[in-house]
Amino acid sequence: MKIAMFSSKQYDIEYFSQYAGQYYHQIDYFDTRLSEATVKMAEGYDAVCVFVNDRLNQQVLDELVNLKIKTVAFRCAGFNNLDLNQAKKLQMNCVRVPAYSPHAVAEHVLALLLTLYRSTHKSYNRVREGNFSLEGLSGVEISGKTVGIIGTGNIGSVTAQIFRGFNCEVLAYDIAPNHSWAAENNVTYVELSSLYEVSDIITLHCPLDEQNRHMINAETIRLMRQGVTLINTSRGGLIDTQAVYEALKRKHIGYLAIDVYEEEANLFFEDLSTDIVMDDLFMRLTTFPNVLISGHQGFFTTHALNQIAKVTLQNLQQVEQGVKCDNVLF
């Protein structure tokens, strides 16, 4: 297959180049994002390979089909950036990598939380400067906390198990609960409102869709405990960022850790250190001492990158050969 890869970075080239030959694919790498303005670049290719912030709306899908491209390979798990109905209508072949490494994201949740709770980012700098004072470094323990997991699929279930290992009580909510897994792992499913009311730590692991956009909003935050810790490594649109910002100012939210942001398409994956970032809300959040933001790096481990490259190329090969592919979206 001749594949146009959009939003590609040096690490995509590195990992995909290792495996492309094995699957007899030819890949051309474009660093630009796929959108209405760039879709023409796909002319002459058999498939496009896309990432989390490429735009696959109706117009882009129509143009792809116009260019005789009916295959879209997501090199990620989430596909909220796809107009699913239009893709179905056009009978496109959409494949993804559903579970390249749930541990990568689940462990990142703990990396963020431990940093926030134990200020390791501050001690790193202090010690390098010869400042061994402990003033202001007093931390919070995870042990004994009640953790609410929203979405207990691949990532949420691993996250729950890690929190059990930290001696936490783990509550969960999922629209399709897995009761046998919960029983085996001492996890208790509860109603979403109860999860909000009793959890000390709430971590989001459900996909973003039209029903749950801004599920964390002023109203649901009001249900939460004073000083609650909120973690989002799933998709930025699950959170009404303005409402969360207001709750941080009121000290209702005690800690916020996010790896995703609803307006991240304008920021993440680029070096903007010499630019003026125009997103005031985002920049304001970076000034809070109890907020930690990473730029959508939960997935970013060597194991996961190898898996993403292999599974994406295999998906494309199965589509090309017309054989059953387990990773089709519909």
Ligand code: NAI
């Ligand atoms: P998954 O499909 O294995 O699990 C999702 C779970 O959420 C399912 O059990 C589903 O029933 C549940 N669910 C769906 N809608 C829900 C709702 N409204 N309320 C509660 N539960 C709901 O997905 P996986 O692999 O665990 O990934 C979860 C999300 O993590 C992805 O959709 C993606 O947005 C995000 N992600 C983030 C990454 C990062 O680098 N930060 C990397 C990979 C995924």
